[in-house]
Amino acid sequence: MENHKSLIWPQAIVVAILALCGAFGIGLLLPVNPKMSEAQTKQALDSKDLTAKTGTQQRIEKFKAMMLTSWQEQAKAKGISYNLPSHYQGATIEQAKLSPGQKVIALTFDDGPWPKSTAQILDILKENNIKATFFQIGQNLKNYPDLSKRVVAEGHVLGNHTWHHWYHYLNPQAAAFEIESTTNLIYQTTGVKTNLFRPPGGVMRNGVVDYAKHKNYAIIMWSDDSVDYSRPSVAKLVRTVMKEAKPGGIILMHDGGGNRSHTVEALPEIISNLRKQGYSFVTIPELLELQDKDQALAAAKKQVQNKDQNTTTDKKPTQSPDQNTTTDKKPVQSPDQNTTTDKKQ
Ligand code: NI
Numbered sequence: 001m002e003n004h005k006s007l008i009w010p011q012a013i014v015v016a017i018l019a020l021c022g023a024f025g026i027g028l029l030l031p032v033n034p035k036m037s038e039a040q041t042k043q044a045l046d047s048k049d050l051t052a053k054t055g056t057q058q059r060i061e062k063f064k065a066m067m068l069t070s071w072q073e074q075a076k077a078k079g080i081s082y083n084l085p086s087h088y089q090g091a092t093i094e095q096a097k098l099s100p101g102q103k104v105i106a107l108t109f110d111d112g113p114w115p116k117s118t119a120q121i122l123d124i125l126k127e128n129n130i131k132a133t134f135f136q137i138g139q140n141l142k143n144y145p146d147l148s149k150r151v152v153a154e155g156h157v158l159g160n161h162t163w164h165h166w167y168h169y170l171n172p173q174a175a176a177f178e179i180e181s182t183t184n185l186i187y188q189t190t191g192v193k194t195n196l197f198r199p200p201g202g203v204m205r206n207g208v209v210d211y212a213k214h215k216n217y218a219i220i221m222w223s224d225d226s227v228d229y230s231r232p233s234v235a236k237l238v239r240t241v242m243k244e245a246k247p248g249g250i251i252l253m254h255d256g257g258g259n260r261s262h263t264v265e266a267l268p269e270i271i272s273n274l275r276k277q278g279y280s281f282v283t284i285p286e287l288l289e290l291q292d293k294d295q296a297l298a299a300a301k302k303q304v305q306n307k308d309q310n311t312t313t314d315k316k317p318t319q320s321p322d323q324n325t326t327t328d329k330k331p332v333q334s335p336d337q338n339t340t341t342d343k344k345q
Contacts, residue, residue, distance in 0.1 A: 081193040082157060082285040085292060089195070089216035092204075093284075095223035096248035096291035099298060103278045105249045106287045107132040108222065110161055110198065113140050113147035114256030120264045121255045122154060128271050130281040131155050135198040135220070138163035138182030140256055145189045152190040157283040159196035159220060160186065162208060165257070167201050175211035196220050196284055220284055222252035228263045229254055237266040242273055248291065250284070 098104065107125075112118040112134055125132055134151050136158060141148050152158060162178040170178060179197065187193055197217035199209050209219055224244035228237055241251055251270075253263050271281075282290065 080191055082195055084195050084218055084285065084288065088218045088288055090213040092219040092221060093288070094221040095250050096287045098248035098291060098294050100247060102290065102294055103247050103280065104282045104287065104290060105245060105251060105274060105279045106282050106284055107251050107253065108135060108284065109253050109255040110135045111165065111257030112136055112255040113144040114260065115144065117260035117264055118147045118255045121267060122150060124267050126154060130271065131283050133157040133159060133284045134255065135159040135161035136186065137161050137165050137256070138185050141185050141189060148186070148189050152192055157285060158186055158190065158192050158194050159198055160194050160217070161198050162200055165200040167203050168206060170207040172207065172211060175207040178208055179211055179215065220250065222250040224249050224251040226251060226253045229258065231259065231262055234262050234266045237262055238269050238273065241270050245274060248287065
């Protein structure tokens with residue numbers, strides 16, 4: 001049996017080699033086959049190419065869809081949360097303290113999501129390539145979840161503005177419901193775990209702010225009230241906003257809660273006027289981050305100035321702010337200088 005087998009194998013290999021040579025030969029002859037027109041050849045090649053391309057395209061699309069799903073799942077599992085340093089947790093912020101040269105300002109929109117006006121405001125922000133912050137009401141979010149999804153998908157920031165937008169006193173259980181149910185729905189709908197809270201009507205003493213502080217939310221107020229809820233004329237609305245505009249300012253407007261056609265109409269003019277004055281636009285987390293950087297830089301500059309005044313022997317060229325922060329090991333520093341710097345923080 002074994003001998004017989006060993007005879008068959010070499011034969012099989014020879015047959016296979018011959019078959020391969022034959023196929024190769026035919027392959028070589030094909031392009032020069034006179035019976036096949038050039039167009040036909042091209043067509044044959046093109047269709048082969050197209051099939052290959054479609055296959056690749058499908059594989060890429062499949063891969064992209066897979067990656068997107070996995071990214072969305074991951075985002076939902078982890079939650080998109082805004083990076084707030086611990087000193088902002090439980091703090092109340094009306095505006096950022098920035099040096100005068102830092103012309104940034106934050107647009108904020110309350111009481112949405114709302115049919116028509118939220119989408120119109122999103123369109124204007126998109127046209128102008130501006131990111132803003134939206135403080136949304138839980139029950140509106142329940143009614144119009146797609147609008148909130150769009151807010152997040154277009155890169156804007158979401159904050160909590162309670163479930164019912166009530167002004168009256170709320171006991172701790174009611175306050176907990178107002179805040180927790182809204183934050184939970186924002187998370188379920190958009191994957192965002194918000195840590196920003198704005199009390200309805202700016203009411204600080206009805207129980208909701210106490211609860212929000214206890215839960216480490218940053219309480220975001222405003223420095224520039226457009227008073228758009230009273231529906232002034234578009235010209236007056238623009239004037240009011242411009243009058244109070246300042247570096248580090250937080251502008252309060254409304255995308256929901258009523259007829260917001262005046263706000264929608266005024267917004268492009270407000271944006272254009274602020275840009276003419278040299279302002280750029282940031283979200284609330286960006287504004288707070290800028291404040292921290294600005295203050296760190298100012299403290300570092302102050303330290304350099306103090307050192308220059310007191311250290312005549314210092315021959316070092318200009319130092320970067322990093323070198324001058326708390327890690328400075330120089331013996332020339334007096335305790336007084338440290339105290340001054342601490343107070344500036
Ligand atoms: Ni409101």
